[in-house]
Amino acid sequence: MIEVRELRRSFGGVKALDGVTLTVGDGERRAVIGPNGAGKTTLFNVLTGELPPTGGDVRLAGAEITRLRPWQRARLGLARVYQRTELFAPLSARENVALAVAARAGPYRAFRAPPRSEYAAADALLERVGLAGRENAAARILSHGERRQLELAVALAQRPRVLLLDEPTAGMSPAETARITELISGLDRALTILIVEHDMDVVFRLADRVSVLHEGRVIADGTVSEIRGDVRVHDVYLGKAVSVA
Ligand SMILES: Nc1ncnc2c1ncn2[C@@H]1O[C@H](COP(=O)(O)OP(=O)(O)OP(=O)(O)O)[C@@H](O)[C@H]1O
Ligand SMILES: [Mg+2]
Structure with missing residues (x-):
């Protein structure tokens, strides 16, 4: 590979x-x-x-x-999770993952607000990384461990x-x-x-x-x-x- x-x-x-x-x-x-x-x-x-x-x-x-x-x-x-956190701090966990889901449709797609269809995919990924129940929490208020879980969901959203x-x-x-x-x-x-x-x-x-x-x-x-x-x-x-x- x-x-x-x-x-x-x-x-x-x-x-x-x-x-x-x-x-x-x-x-x-x-x-x-x-x-x-x-x-x-x-x-x-x-x-x-x-x-x-x-x-x-x-x-x-x-x-x-x-x-x-x-x-x-x-x-x-190829997807990557960084040594230091790279998230959109004011956005919710769901929005961070939905943007990554949206980006699969093209590099400029992610600059528009994600629609509900991408929220469903995002929520499934959040559940997979153990963040069910934290969908609406802003990335900046998540604990360090939760942020790393969120980054993993963002990476997986790319279907690497x-x-x-x-x-x-x-x-x-x-x-x-x-x-x-x-x-x-x-x-x-x-x-x-x-x-x-x-x-x-x-x-x-x-x-x-x-x-x-x-x-x-x-x-x-x-x-x-x-x-x-x-x-x-x-x-x-x-x-x-x-x-x-
Ligand atoms: N952008 C850069 N500019 C200058 N030197 C750099 C740069 N990035 C890395 N280096 C140097 O290259 C070498 C390797 O660094 P690297 O960050 O790849 O190490 P690492 O194995 O990831 O270390 P760590 O375990 O501390 O994360 C080091 O000497 C580092 O100082
Ligand atoms: Mg290093």
Whole structure:
């Protein structure tokens, strides 16, 4: 579903991505882990087209997308949930999701007020992410955990084939983390998921395979149990961040 080959992206002298190659299968759930500054968010920015790469290429379901605009990639089925919240704060939860439903009909459709038909679709998505009963709450009054649930609904409204999640549990309480982890776990198995996550319990719960980034390179790639046992991974990341049983 995703093929990344020799991807490079520099910022001045900083090589944020220094030749990243990875392949994610159709329906696979892949975690991308690594220390702060490893290049995880930059990888997502290049995958979505928000940042042009300085080298390498990206394919989505066999199609070369390296030079497509972000909205063109979204049209091909790529959706993203950001590391920081991106919602329309004064609008209700329902209106935020309805706008994303409306945007499926074309990039300019979303600039008109969403009609009732889109509210029904929005409410179904809100229920799916555990926000039933919060349809009329303005995004700005939602709790941090609820906002992340809402962002997930906005992403799902695009009917993606590939979902990119950048630290979906960041800043959440243990109860909120457990809740969003179960929500992600319960998503359609046909959906391909890439997840950047620092919480190893969440990674080991959700991922089929794990890629470890360090200084812009993939230093390990394997199943959850292979990664748990990888000495290099412990040296650069796991040993510092968490204790692994
Ligand atoms: N827009 C930018 N301008 C300049 N440097 C950047 C930019 N974005 C990222 N970098 C640099 O690229 C490197 C990789 O950053 P990136 O945000 O991809 O890391 P990350 O793995 O997502 O880290 P974190 O776990 O802290 O979110 C860092 O050295 C960062 O400072
Ligand atoms: Mg990041």
